[in-house]
Amino acid sequence: MQFGIFTVSDITQDPTTGHTPSEAERIRATLTIAKHAEEVGLDVFALGEHHNPPFWSSSPTTTLAAIAGATSTLQLSTATTLITTNDPVKLAEDYAMLQHVSDGRADLMLGRGNTGPVYPWFGKDIRQGLPIAMESYELLRRLWREDVVDWEGKFRTPLQGFTSTPRPLDGVPPFVWHGSIRTPEIAEQAASYGDGFFANHIFWPAYHTQRMVQLYRQRFEHHGHGTAAQAIVGLGGQVFMRKNSQDAVDEFRPYFDNAPVYGHGPSLEEFTQQTPLTVGSPQQVIDRTLGYRDYVGDYQRQLWLIDHAGLPLKTVLEQLDLLGEEVVPVLRREFAKNRPAEVPDAPTHASLVRATYGDAAPRQAVPNANRGDNLTVGSPYQDAAPAAPTGSAFGLAATRGGAR
Amino acid sequence: MTTRIVVVAAGLSTPSSTRQLADRLTADAVSMLRERGADVEVQVFELRDLAHDITNHLLMGFAPPKLQAALDAVAAADGLIAVTPIFTTSYSGLFKSFIDVIDPQALTGLPVLLGATGGTPRHSLAIDYAIRPLFTYLHAVPVTTGVFAATSDWGDGDGDGVRSLPDRVARAAGEFADLVGRTDRSGLVNDPFALDRPVGHLLGGLAGE
Numbered sequence A: 001m002q003f004g005i006f007t008v009s010d011i012t013q014d015p016t017t018g019h020t021p022s023e024a025e026r027i028r029a030t031l032t033i034a035k036h037a038e039e040v041g042l043d044v045f046a047l048g049e050h051h052n053p054p055f056w057s058s059s060p061t062t063t064l065a066a067i068a069g070a071t072s073t074l075q076l077s078t079a080t081t082l083i084t085t086n087d088p089v090k091l092a093e094d095y096a097m098l099q100h101v102s103d104g105r106a107d108l109m110l111g112r113g114n115t116g117p118v119y120p121w122f123g124k125d126i127r128q129g130l131p132i133a134m135e136s137y138e139l140l141r142r143l144w145r146e147d148v149v150d151w152e153g154k155f156r157t158p159l160q161g162f163t164s165t166p167r168p169l170d171g172v173p174p175f176v177w178h179g180s181i182r183t184p185e186i187a188e189q190a191a192s193y194g195d196g197f198f199a200n201h202i203f204w205p206a207y208h209t210q211r212m213v214q215l216y217r218q219r220f221e222h223h224g225h226g227t228a229a230q231a232i233v234g235l236g237g238q239v240f241m242r243k244n245s246q247d248a249v250d251e252f253r254p255y256f257d258n259a260p261v262y263g264h265g266p267s268l269e270e271f272t273q274q275t276p277l278t279v280g281s282p283q284q285v286i287d288r289t290l291g292y293r294d295y296v297g298d299y300q301r302q303l304w305l306i307d308h309a310g311l312p313l314k315t316v317l318e319q320l321d322l323l324g325e326e327v328v329p330v331l332r333r334e335f336a337k338n339r340p341a342e343v344p345d346a347p348t349h350a351s352l353v354r355a356t357y358g359d360a361a362p363r364q365a366v367p368n369a370n371r372g373d374n375l376t377v378g379s380p381y382q383d384a385a386p387a388a389p390t391g392s393a394f395g396l397a398a399t400r401g402g403a404r
Numbered sequence B: 001m002t003t004r005i006v007v008v009a010a011g012l013s014t015p016s017s018t019r020q021l022a023d024r025l026t027a028d029a030v031s032m033l034r035e036r037g038a039d040v041e042v043q044v045f046e047l048r049d050l051a052h053d054i055t056n057h058l059l060m061g062f063a064p065p066k067l068q069a070a071l072d073a074v075a076a077a078d079g080l081i082a083v084t085p086i087f088t089t090s091y092s093g094l095f096k097s098f099i100d101v102i103d104p105q106a107l108t109g110l111p112v113l114l115g116a117t118g119g120t121p122r123h124s125l126a127i128d129y130a131i132r133p134l135f136t137y138l139h140a141v142p143v144t145t146g147v148f149a150a151t152s153d154w155g156d157g158d159g160d161g162v163r164s165l166p167d168r169v170a171r172a173a174g175e176f177a178d179l180v181g182r183t184d185r186s187g188l189v190n191d192p193f194a195l196d197r198p199v200g201h202l203l204g205g206l207a208g209e
Helices: A022-037 A060-070 A090-101 A125-147 A185-193 A205-220 A247-257 A268-274 A282-296 A311-337 A350-359 A397-403 B017-035 B047-060 B063-074 B094-100 B124-137 B163-180
Strands: A002-005 A043-046 A074-076 A108-111 A149-151 A160-162 A174-180 A195-197 A234-240 A278-280 A301-305 B002-009 B039-046 B080-086 B111-118 B148-150
Touching: A002 A022, A002 A074, A002 A311, A022 A043, A022 A311, A043 A060, A043 A301, A060 A074, A060 A090, A090 A125, A090 B148, A125 A149, A125 A185, A125 B047, A160 A247, A174 A185, A174 A282, A185 A195, A185 A205, A195 A205, A195 A301, A195 B094, A205 A234, A205 A282, A234 A247, A234 A282, A234 A311, A247 A268, A247 A282, A268 A278, A278 B002, A282 A311, B002 B017, B002 B163, B017 B039, B017 B080, B017 B111, B017 B163, B039 B047, B039 B063, B047 B063, B047 B094, B080 B124, B080 B163, B111 B163, B124 B148, B148 B163
Parallel strands: A002 A043, A002 A301, A043 A074, A074 A108, A108 A174, A174 A195, A195 A234, A234 A278, A234 A301, B002 B039, B002 B080, B080 B111, B111 B148
Antiparallel strands: A149 A160
């Protein structure tokens, strides 16, 4: 099982000091946090995507590439990558690039975003959000799996003879999670492709998560990707810890009371009761997290939100220390107990390469010299079987075919 | 089959004349339904008790358990009796906030009996100008007669020559009972997460199932 953290990249005033970090300060802090996540033994760092202040993470692959350069084992992911407003062509390129520069430590989580105006800012219609997510993901998959793509859809201009470069590392696309809070269509989308499903889980009552995961698992099995227990499930979580439970509550309360997401609404007590937010001792976090298994089953990835609401860097690093020293080692041990053998681990690049090639050497894409003829002669890569001429008996294609 | 009537009263004081009007409308409607042989179950929600939960829902996007129970009851009802005080020309803010956290599809086809209270009869058309459009927008089915009770209606109604409050209550409850008697809405409630229904439509036909 994988454990890690995710961040929404908010820049929030620390209500106890009045200090609001600059963008530069928060971005530097995020690199420090990610590095420390690896140092304390966590497995995953995932980064959100926003296109408006007070958030800084507009370009997740740039940040994740920098983190990849500063770490060696940390799995890099997103929470989430906007499949609606990003061009799927650019996503295919960016995340294949991230695979290469991180040496296979990249995966991604797709989402539709929660900020309405991002749609018009990126030239999209929010009323078409769900159909865009479906169409764009279908194209994204093809761009990673087919060297040359001819495509026509409703929400972007057509492609003829397009090759997304670089080809995915070892010819294996990054693993994809689909994130959603309560949209059954997204659980269905994840299930139909046999992809992972990540339930946001935070800010919402557990029954939303339970219903979504149950639907995803059943549909995963229905689509023939394995049993319901073999579906790939990730969960969010939100914690604040001190050795002494009451210290955690006292220290976190001003952050809770003023946080943009839940401030001035329910009390900390109501919210910890109604959602997975856990404020207390490491043991309380352990107990609560182990309880998630009761309503989602054995799952693959647990990510915590620990750096939001204006919490200072020093505090966040202390939270990581507690996770790494006291919480995660116990969780690894306890989650392994009674875990059915059929329940797989979260896919990694290595496991996907093995599943694709067995013991054979994975594909290394080597392009042909540029002849500008992708349109007519199939793959521009050396290992691809030479494509038969496409049958054009006239025009430019016929001329080129004849000249070979 | 049980006929489920849900009553929502947005009065702020305890006891409130809004609740009193709601009770009268409910009593008449229930007795008319029972005369027709219906097995009637009534759930009453005073929005005052849910005011904090409603605000938290507006801020957080999810309903605390007590409010969720009310929302589920409304969505699964065969008929809704909705009564609000008129504040500054229209339904109260609390009443509207409650309506705002109901799923926009949850009231489709729901027979609704509208009631309102106010200090003077001058506000009585607020039912038809303000409250009725709210429910028609949500594709609910408000019955033709809405009942407005001004303070004086609890006496002789200023002797203004129109039908007395009990007459108007009986007329509205009768229209409501007619409509509720014909619906089997509570048997048809649709759960988007139900696993036993065909789900090919989930991907809008894009995934080819």
